[in-house]
Amino acid sequence: MLDLTYEAPKPKVIAGAKHDWELVIGMEIHAQVSSNAKLFSGASTTFGAEPNSNVSFVDCAMPGMLPVINEFCVAQAVRTGLGLKAQINLVSAFDRKNYFYPDLPQGYQISQLYHPIVGEGEVLVELAPGIARLVRIERIHLEQDAGKSIHDMDPNLSFVDFNRTGVALMEIVSRPDIRGPEEAAAYVAKLRQILRYLGTCDGNMQNGNLRADVNVSVCRPGQYEKYQETQDFSHLGTRCEIKNMNSMRFIQQAIDYEARRQIAILEDGGKVVQETRLYDPDKGETRSMRSKEEAHDYRYFPDPDLLPLEIEQGWVDEIAASMPELPDAKKARFMADYGVTDYDANVLTAELDAAAYFEEVARGRDGKQAANWVINELFGRLNKQGLTIADTPVKAGQLGGVLDLIASGEISGKMAKDLFEILWTEGGDPAEVAAARGMKQVTDTGAIETAVDEIIAANPAQVEKAKANPKLAGWFVGQVIKATGGKANPAAVNQIVAQKLGL
Amino acid sequence: MNANELTIADARDALAKGELSAVDLTMACLTAIDAGTPLNAFVHATPEIALDQARAADARRGAGAGALNGIPLGIKDLFCTRGVASQAASNILKGFKPEYESTVTSKLFEAGAVMLGKLNMDEFAMGSSNETSCYGDAVNPWKVDDRRLTPGGSSGGSAAAVAADLCLAATGTDTGGSIRQPAAFTGIVGIKPTYGRVSRWGIVAFASSLDQAGPMTKSVRDAAILLGAMAGHDPKDSTSADIPVPDFEAALTGDIRGRKIGIPREYRMEGMPAEIEALWARGREMLADAGAEIVDISLPHTKYALPAYYVIAPAEASSNLARYDGVRYGHRARLGQGDGIVDMYEKTRAEGFGKEVQRRVMIGTYVLSAGFYDAYYNRARKVRALIKRDFDEAFAAGVDAILTPATPSSAFGLGEMADADPVAMYLNDVFTVTVNLAGLPGISVPVGLDAKGLPLGLQLIGRPWDEAGLLNHAHVLERAAGFVEKPRKWW
Numbered sequence: 001m002l003d004l005t006y007e008a009p010k011p012k013v014i015a016g017a018k019h020d021w022e023l024v025i026g027m028e029i030h031a032q033v034s035s036n037a038k039l040f041s042g043a044s045t046t047f048g049a050e051p052n053s054n055v056s057f058v059d060c061a062m063p064g065m066l067p068v069i070n071e072f073c074v075a076q077a078v079r080t081g082l083g084l085k086a087q088i089n090l091v092s093a094f095d096r097k098n099y100f101y102p103d104l105p106q107g108y109q110i111s112q113l114y115h116p117i118v119g120e121g122e123v124l125v126e127l128a129p130g131i132a133r134l135v136r137i138e139r140i141h142l143e144q145d146a147g148k149s150i151h152d153m154d155p156n157l158s159f160v161d162f163n164r165t166g167v168a169l170m171e172i173v174s175r176p177d178i179r180g181p182e183e184a185a186a187y188v189a190k191l192r193q194i195l196r197y198l199g200t201c202d203g204n205m206q207n208g209n210l211r212a213d214v215n216v217s218v219c220r221p222g223q224y225e226k227y228q229e230t231q232d233f234s235h236l237g238t239r240c241e242i243k244n245m246n247s248m249r250f251i252q253q254a255i256d257y258e259a260r261r262q263i264a265i266l267e268d269g270g271k272v273v274q275e276t277r278l279y280d281p282d283k284g285e286t287r288s289m290r291s292k293e294e295a296h297d298y299r300y301f302p303d304p305d306l307l308p309l310e311i312e313q314g315w316v317d318e319i320a321a322s323m324p325e326l327p328d329a330k331k332a333r334f335m336a337d338y339g340v341t342d343y344d345a346n347v348l349t350a351e352l353d354a355a356a357y358f359e360e361v362a363r364g365r366d367g368k369q370a371a372n373w374v375i376n377e378l379f380g381r382l383n384k385q386g387l388t389i390a391d392t393p394v395k396a397g398q399l400g401g402v403l404d405l406i407a408s409g410e411i412s413g414k415m416a417k418d419l420f421e422i423l424w425t426e427g428g429d430p431a432e433v434a435a436a437r438g439m440k441q442v443t444d445t446g447a448i449e450t451a452v453d454e455i456i457a458a459n460p461a462q463v464e465k466a467k468a469n470p471k472l473a474g475w476f477v478g479q480v481i482k483a484t485g486g487k488a489n490p491a492a493v494n495q496i497v498a499q500k501l502g503l
Numbered sequence: 504m505n506a507n508e509l510t511i512a513d514a515r516d517a518l519a520k521g522e523l524s525a526v527d528l529t530m531a532c533l534t535a536i537d538a539g540t541p542l543n544a545f546v547h548a549t550p551e552i553a554l555d556q557a558r559a560a561d562a563r564r565g566a567g568a569g570a571l572n573g574i575p576l577g578i579k580d581l582f583c584t585r586g587v588a589s590q591a592a593s594n595i596l597k598g599f600k601p602e603y604e605s606t607v608t609s610k611l612f613e614a615g616a617v618m619l620g621k622l623n624m625d626e627f628a629m630g631s632s633n634e635t636s637c638y639g640d641a642v643n644p645w646k647v648d649d650r651r652l653t654p655g656g657s658s659g660g661s662a663a664a665v666a667a668d669l670c671l672a673a674t675g676t677d678t679g680g681s682i683r684q685p686a687a688f689t690g691i692v693g694i695k696p697t698y699g700r701v702s703r704w705g706i707v708a709f710a711s712s713l714d715q716a717g718p719m720t721k722s723v724r725d726a727a728i729l730l731g732a733m734a735g736h737d738p739k740d741s742t743s744a745d746i747p748v749p750d751f752e753a754a755l756t757g758d759i760r761g762r763k764i765g766i767p768r769e770y771r772m773e774g775m776p777a778e779i780e781a782l783w784a785r786g787r788e789m790l791a792d793a794g795a796e797i798v799d800i801s802l803p804h805t806k807y808a809l810p811a812y813y814v815i816a817p818a819e820a821s822s823n824l825a826r827y828d829g830v831r832y833g834h835r836a837r838l839g840q841g842d843g844i845v846d847m848y849e850k851t852r853a854e855g856f857g858k859e860v861q862r863r864v865m866i867g868t869y870v871l872s873a874g875f876y877d878a879y880y881n882r883a884r885k886v887r888a889l890i891k892r893d894f895d896e897a898f899a900a901g902v903d904a905i906l907t908p909a910t911p912s913s914a915f916g917l918g919e920m921a922d923a924d925p926v927a928m929y930l931n932d933v934f935t936v937t938v939n940l941a942g943l944p945g946i947s948v949p950v951g952l953d954a955k956g957l958p959l960g961l962q963l964i965g966r967p968w969d970e971a972g973l974l975n976h977a978h979v980l981e982r983a984a985g986f987v988e989k990p991r992k993w994w
Contacts, residue, residue, distance in 0.1 A: 057602070057603055060831055061826040061831070062583075062601065062603070062832070063583060063589070063591070063596065063599070063601065063707045063708075063826070064582075064583045064601075064605060064703075064704065064705040064706050064707050064708065065704070065705075066703060066704050066739060066740050066741065067741065068738065068739060068740075068741050069741065096822050098821075098822050098825060098871070100825065100828060100845075100848055101844075102828075102830045102844060105826060105830070105831060106825065106826050107822065107824075107825020107826050107828060108822055108825060158844075160830070297872050297873045299821075299822070299868065299871035299872055299873075299876075300871075300876075301818060301819075301822070301871050301876070301880060304710070304711035304712035304742075304819050305708075305711050305741060305742065306741050306742075307741055307742060
């Protein structure tokens, strides 16, 4: 495997009216745990069900109902922790976060404030070949999602849908190691990729299955380094938290806006007020949601309905033994085993099923050629039609067959593209389709020689020019290929033309 | 003797021999319930359900019938019973009829029990006199002159109903003494099992880390029978223990020779009435006469128990009661023009909760709030751990059970404490809260009458999970005390 070493990127610098400023960003990602049942009840988690159809007595907090932990969700959190090279806490505990809201039936969210299940870990966020930020993870805890309040169905009434109530979330909390909007988006993308590889969260941001709270502050150059040395936050600026964003684009826009807002305040001699803000994508600005003074007093305390969650190292080891290959390892292996470039390896490993597709095509074949075909032809065609790899009409076995026909010299690259197009629209076995369509490249040197002789004989002026300037031999090659209906093997034609012209 | 006056054990034998039918037994109880209206013990009688269950029990009679086949019981209003009003004696749950059956009542029905109806209690089990109920006071069948007395609380309706023979036995719940204190005030037996012995699923929560359901019965044997049917692991309650339930009745050997009974010196409270002191001394003698060894022990953190309890219990309650918000079920206040969600919460909860519940919700909210959490809640948790350690050390030193008074006095008059400091009422729990904080089993056994002619009880505290041993000690105490008095029927 290749040992990939990285250099840290430069932080994003924003020039204010008076000074330069740097950004310091920490993120809390809420990732919905992929699980058929909720965190503390057996109710289904299916998205898009009829309102209030996936609701148990526990979810809607009927009197006397009690939570029982879903072991699968715990396993998913452990798997996620292992995937982020994090410490797994064999003893963790659940706490109640108390506040009133109609979509929170219990009047509290069960979460893990004091003793999270996963401790410190890390995520390597690559920004360019050889450039990556190592973002430290502070913790991951399990908690319940809330329901959905609906205010726009009736002028006087509000409605509430509890389908989402009690669905398991992992809150993944980073350290303030992210230094710019692009890094923030890249961090979310990398985390999403890892979660999808692990199968612990589907990463569907549109459905809200992956959402981000972003803490943004600004500081003068040099301050962050002081923080790093001491871990003392007083070297950093006052932060604002932008809540609940579910788009990479909005995350970047919100951070950029928020940083500039804070810089403007500071350069005016003002103070940034610690508060929770919301991003309005229509206006492209953040606005205050509640100040620190208005912040809820959540009155956290250990949930007396649940005993401390104790798991065994042996169980963690079993999960560790069943871990899939993760993106960084896969990328390094693709580069080492298939000789693909750093860039191509990133593209090929972005999604697990695409990586699997590539490997099926590349295995036992020319890896670089496989990469070119998968990225340029296949992905290009999929993108053009808005399809995902799961929908591809040309399966890996078929594309492999096309590459085999090229490798054996039976078809040319040009023919291969035509063949790919036929397979895309009509399907079929590549070798059979090629044969049926007479797509066979002529490698019979006798036939090629004849064609070359004829063209040389018919074009004496061109012959003279080519002899003077060998670059013009390409004209003869083209003529020969044209004369053979595109079936002549270009390599063979090249060689024979050169020979006959005496080049 | 009317059938409703029988113990579970006697009724079981009569039913088995065919001398009595479950329907006749149930009818006798229903008649007594009708006549017992002035006691205000039953707040929702369920005669149709009772008779259906009794008929089914008669049909089942014989081999294979459950331990409680045909036995009519009263159920505290705190238990959710399918299709039957389950209101925790609170206006905020007015008209609430759950679509599910609590684990305890399910188990009782599986054992063949008959449900006569729901029993009065303090609102959300918060109280020691049954005076905080939305149904009005339950009344003690015991009386002095013409004063109406409290049956104790919070399981006051259960205690009154059992003492007045309206049912053979009842379920209660005990968070700080809510089974044992009313049992003592009404001359019956009440046991709070080890925390985790009985499932809490389907019981309206007061303080989750302290709540435990248990039987309230006319005899220790009945308590053993009923507890056997109520107890057992429930996967739906994460705090329920997965340990086997022994045959409690079989453990009533009456032999406690060589057992060590601890007498905790810290339970000798300042200003303790001489009658209580004398009762306690009698209890010691009775157990010593039965061959037990009496030893003085120290539980040094006892004096901190009551304050710790009145931090932890309200803290948990403030969170547990947050779900009563008017959104999904129960009472919702009528809203005015322009009222928003906060108005709805405030009006609904102000109208739905009584004064004592509001007081405890506010105390609980306060002790959990930022800046006070460590000073109150965390400190109380530490005290709780020390109290538990006191007991652990006593048991480790070989003590088998601990004998204490059950209450600091006999039953007091209804309304008598109305103007008193709420803390005076909380003092009723002084001998019982330690047991909840430590998660131990505790039983109240009637031992005698005071000078006014009112029952007094003693409490025995057992090792964790040793209800069998505890019941046997209680059985010996009960036999030696020979308490057979019944309230004179005035209702």
